[in-house]
Amino acid sequence: GYVSPYSSFVTKKILDAGAIIVGRTNMDEFAMGSSTENSAFFTTRNPKGRDRIPGGSSGGSAAAVSAHHASASLGSDTGGSIRQPAAFTGVVGLKPTYGLVSRNGLTAFGSSLDQIGPLTKSVTDAALMLSIIAGKDENDSTSIAIPSTDYTKALTGDIKGMRLGLPKEYFVKGLNDEVKTRIIEVTKAYEKLGAVITEISLPHTEYGVAVYYVIATAEASSNLARFDGVRYGRRAKDAKQLSDVYNRSRTEGFGDEVKRRILLGTYVLSSGYYDAYYMKALKVRTLIKQDFDNAFKQVDAIITPTTPTTAFKAGEKTANPIEMYLSDIYTITVNLAGVPGISVPCGTDIAGLPIGFQLIGKHFDEAAILRLAHAYETR
Numbered sequence: 048g049y050v051s052p053y054s055s056f057v058t059k060k061i062l063d064a065g066a067i068i069v070g071r072t073n074m075d076e077f078a079m080g081s082s083t084e085n086s087a088f089f090t091t092r093n094p095k096g097r098d099r100i101p102g103g104s105s106g107g108s109a110a111a112v113s114a115h116h117a118s119a120s121l122g123s124d125t126g127g128s129i130r131q132p133a134a135f136t137g138v139v140g141l142k143p144t145y146g147l148v149s150r151n152g153l154t155a156f157g158s159s160l161d162q163i164g165p166l167t168k169s170v171t172d173a174a175l176m177l178s179i180i181a182g183k184d185e186n187d188s189t190s191i192a193i194p195s196t197d198y199t200k201a202l203t204g205d206i207k208g209m210r211l212g213l214p215k216e217y218f219v220k221g222l223n224d225e226v227k228t229r230i231i232e233v234t235k236a237y238e239k240l241g242a243v244i245t246e247i248s249l250p251h252t253e254y255g256v257a258v259y260y261v262i263a264t265a266e267a268s269s270n271l272a273r274f275d276g277v278r279y280g281r282r283a284k285d286a287k288q289l290s291d292v293y294n295r296s297r298t299e300g301f302g303d304e305v306k307r308r309i310l311l312g313t314y315v316l317s318s319g320y321y322d323a324y325y326m327k328a329l330k331v332r333t334l335i336k337q338d339f340d341n342a343f344k345q346v347d348a349i350i351t352p353t354t355p356t357t358a359f360k361a362g363e364k365t366a367n368p369i370e371m372y373l374s375d376i377y378t379i380t381v382n383l384a385g386v387p388g389i390s391v392p393c394g395t396d397i398a399g400l401p402i403g404f405q406l407i408g409k410h411f412d413e414a415a416i417l418r419l420a421h422a423y424e425t426r
């Protein structure tokens with residue numbers, strides 16, 4: 048029920064551009080989740096299959112666009128939370144390069160990973176939204192000064208000679224056959240449009256999920272320390288002394304998944320384990336980033352599935368956090384490297400559930416992935 052006393056940078060930009068905001072959307076608590084089942088309110092259903100979840104954490108934002116309640120919405124993406132729900136609900140979802148969009152006014156989860164981005168019905172709308180929300184903000188020290196860009200200019204339809212990399216590490220056990228077949232069809236469509244597909248390697252992919260859950264939880268445990276019942280958020284009623292205010296406000300206020308992550312994050316940052324877990328994860332993060340740097344010496348963009356499966360059933364993964372975490376296996380390394388990624392709808396499985404593919408670009412080369420995405424969409 049918290050109502051922010053000020054508008055975020057992106058909200059201001061959107062209002063200034065003349066858009067009408069019709070409402071707030073449901074999401075996983077503190078953006079921690081892959082199914083919107085960690086919401087403090089209720090589980091949002093997938094408009095394309097009502098027994099399914101819409102993905103998460105920005106599940107409400109994706110469902111609102113998928114169900115035609117809004118032309119566009121915003122989500123935040125720390126490990127896949129724009130792209131994964133976009134894929135599950137059949138809409139376009141773009142995670143910009145880290146630093147392109149200001150995080151001022153966004154509740155921090157993993158500050159070195161979080162980015163705000165649009166969920167839309169078309170690539171053109173994603174380009175329009177990005178043109179509005181991107182830009183330098185004095186109130187976010189990680190926001191980068193780049194000249195204001197009209198990304199719709201990148202949508203030329205001409206992708207002849209563009210080089211697309213297909214990472215071999217993404218086509219392994221756990222990838223659903225129907226999703227795999229569809230992604231191969233997409234690469235064929237790209238070849239027809241004049242792009243050149245080559246196999247590439249991102250050798251540290253297998254460490255992505257583990258590294259993410261060390262770094263993201265470490266940052267979350269630090270970020271969430273501010274919710275002490277004194278300065279921010281909910282305060283426990285009738286607490287008798289200061290330690291009680293802290294203890295009870297946090298015990299009553301945070302949900303189970305959030306508590307799990309605070310515990311894990313505090314553990315990996317504690318003095319005896321800092322080097323073994325947190326430092327190690329930072330080093331592997333650098334290797335993951337180098338994988339992308341090396342790949343981008345050969346190709347202009349990388350093409351992958353967005354998710355290993357289509358939308359799963361509500362309740363299917365709630366008892367098994369690791370299974371839930373694995374639904375972001377194809378999106379997480381993109382945040383660790385800070386590069387941009389977009390999920391584009393590419394048909395459905397036999398049950399009619401949407402499938403999405405992901406295009407990953409070089410730092411600040413949103414133009415390339417938008418051009419490629421648009422060329423496929425309008426082929």
Ligand code: GLN
Nearest residue numbers: 078080124125126127128
């Ligand atoms: N599902 C991932 C997590 O639970 C990613 C969430 C996100 O991108 N906000 O952390």
